[in-house]
Structure formats: C-alpha cells, structure tokens
Amino acid sequence: MQTNTTPTEIILSVQNLTVSFDGFKALDGLDFAMADGELRFVIGPNGAGKTTLLDVVTGKTRPQQGAVTFNGGLNVLRTPEHQLVQKGIGRKFQTPTIFGSLTVFENLEAAAGFNDGIVRVFGRVSADDRAKIEQTLELIGLHGRAHVRAGILAHGEKQWLEIGMLLVQEPRLLLLDEPVAGMTRQERNRTGELLQAIAQRCSVLVVEHDMEFMRSFATTVSVLHMGKLLCQGSVQTVQNDPRVIEVYLGRSHQQH
Ligand SMILES: Nc1ncnc2c1ncn2[C@@H]1O[C@H](COP(=O)(O)OP(=O)(O)OP(=O)(O)O)[C@@H](O)[C@H]1O
Numbered sequence: 001m002q003t004n005t006t007p008t009e010i011i012l013s014v015q016n017l018t019v020s021f022d023g024f025k026a027l028d029g030l031d032f033a034m035a036d037g038e039l040r041f042v043i044g045p046n047g048a049g050k051t052t053l054l055d056v057v058t059g060k061t062r063p064q065q066g067a068v069t070f071n072g073g074l075n076v077l078r079t080p081e082h083q084l085v086q087k088g089i090g091r092k093f094q095t096p097t098i099f100g101s102l103t104v105f106e107n108l109e110a111a112a113g114f115n116d117g118i119v120r121v122f123g124r125v126s127a128d129d130r131a132k133i134e135q136t137l138e139l140i141g142l143h144g145r146a147h148v149r150a151g152i153l154a155h156g157e158k159q160w161l162e163i164g165m166l167l168v169q170e171p172r173l174l175l176l177d178e179p180v181a182g183m184t185r186q187e188r189n190r191t192g193e194l195l196q197a198i199a200q201r202c203s204v205l206v207v208e209h210d211m212e213f214m215r216s217f218a219t220t221v222s223v224l225h226m227g228k229l230l231c232q233g234s235v236q237t238v239q240n241d242p243r244v245i246e247v248y249l250g251r252s253h254q255q256h
C-alpha cells in the first residue's frame with residue numbers, strides 16, 4: 001500500500017502530551033505516532049480527547065506539556081497555526097467551509113490559489129493548477145459536477161469537495177474529524193474508498209465514531225480513552241481487546 005515511502009519514516013510523533021482545561025486533563029500524557037503514507041483511524045468514547053489531539057497538531061490548542069514533531073523535524077508546538085498549513089498539515093472540519101455561491105471548480109481554484117499565495121482572477125488558472133484540479137475532481141467523484149454551484153450539492157458531495165480543496169493544497173498529512181457523520185451508507189462507502197485512495201498520496205488521520213465504517217476501511221486503529229492511548233493495532237486486535245470492549249460497552253457485558 002505504501003508506494004512512495006518506507007514504513008519507518010514517521011510523519012507525526014506525539015510524546016507525553018498533556019492538555020488541561022481548568023485542571024481537567026483532556027489529554028493526559030498521550031504518546032502517539034504514525035508512519036508516512038499511513039491511513040490511521042483514531043477512535044474512542046466521547047470526551048476521550050480525539051478532537052483535542054487534532055487541535056494540538058494544527059496549532060489551535062497549546063498543551064501544558066509534551067512534544068509534537070511533524071515530518072521528522074518540525075516542532076509543531078513552536079510553529080504558528082498558519083505556518084503548519086503551509087508545512088503540509090491540512091484539516092477538515094465537520095462543517096464544510098466551501099463557498100456556496102461559487103461552482104465546484106471555482107472552489108477548487110480558490111483553494112489552489114490560496115496555496116500559491118497568489119490572488120488571481122478566476123478563469124486565469126495556470127495549466128499546472130488546472131491539471132491538479134481536474135485530477136482532484138476525478139478523485140473526489142465530482143467531475144460531472146464541476147460547474148454546479150457548490151451550495152446545491154448534497155451533504156456528501158460537499159464533504160468531498162472540502163476534502164478536494166485540501167488536496168489541491170497538497171498536504172503531507174490530512175486530519176479528518178468524523179468525516180462520515182450524517183452521510184448515507186452509500187456516501188460512507190465512497191468516502192472510505194476516497195480516503196484509501198488519498199492515503200496513496202499523503203498520510204491520513206481519521207477520527208471516527210462509526211464502527212462499521214472503521215471495520216470496513218481501517219488497517220491500524222488507535223483507541224483513546226481519558227486522554228491516553230488505551231490500545232493500538234489491527235481492527236481485529238482492538239475489537240477483541242477487553243479494555244476496548246469495556247470502555248465502549250460497559251462492564252456488564254464482560255461479567256457473567
Ligand atoms: N475548550 C475547552 N474547554 C474546556 N473543556 C474542553 C475544551 N475542549 C475540550 N474540552 C473537554 O475535554 C475533553 C475531551 O474533549 P474532546 O473534544 O477532545 O473529546 P473527543 O474525543 O473529541 O469527543 P467526541 O467523541 O465527543 O467528539 C472533554 O471532556 C471536553 O469537554
């Protein structure tokens with residue numbers, strides 16, 4: 001699966017990370033790492049600290065303690081939020097930040113231009129950007145919708161467009177927080193396939209609640225609980241881990 005990198009290259013390394021809110025530890029000495037080119041799922045019950053982890057990696061929240069290293073050397077905790085985007089950390093929020101009055105193509109064009117740091121007149125897209133946008137449209141399955149106003153897209157299509165807008169910025173690591181929330185089963189499956197395809201180009205970290213989705217598309221899963229890494233491994237490993245069963249289903253399921 002990993003075509004362009006060796007598995008030993010670490011794209012993201014988190015050590016002993018602690019984030020406190022008024023004395024409550026949302027992250028409590030968390031250690032976490034993922035290899036370049038990986039599609040990693042992070043799961044865990046409500047309040048486990050999943051979104052907080054993404055907030056720290058994107059520079060939105062500063063921790064009380066710990067270290068976060070991106071791409072082998074960048075000290076994330078000392079890098080301003082906007083620079084982290086430029087360095088290749090892309091994040092998808094649950095509510096898509098697309099421009100409803102622009103077409104799908106124009107949205108992608110705007111995102112590509114944002115990356116170049118150039119304010120340009122629509123319709124003057126460079127040949128390179130045009131090729132990149134065409135390729136992205138194909139990947140996100142919106143080729144036939146390129147000239148439709150983004151505001152009229154279906155919920156799933158909007159989510160894919162936002163993923164496309166991140167992709168044209170060519171991230172090294174893409175972070176997605178519950179990307180299939182509110183999607184139909186068919187949209188979820190297409191999203192899973194899309195994430196697997198994206199993982200051929202960049203590393204992908206997916207926070208997800210949907211267990212069926214996780215079972216269908218995950219390879220390695222990290223389980224967070226109370227701000228710590230509870231367990232990590234294949235879908236089967238984490239599903240059969242008694243600690244995971246306990247935090248998800250409660251003790252009663254374990255007792256005679
Ligand atoms: N800005 C904040 N101020 C105070 N408490 C916060 C803040 N952000 C998060 N928390 C608390 O930290 C804990 C972890 O929150 P977080 O959003 O990271 O959990 P999560 O794993 O993403 O949960 P969910 O599955 O519900 O999205 C929660 O108890 C939450 O209430």
Ligand SMILES: [Mg+2]
Pocket residue numbers: 050051052177
């Ligand atoms: Mg969350």
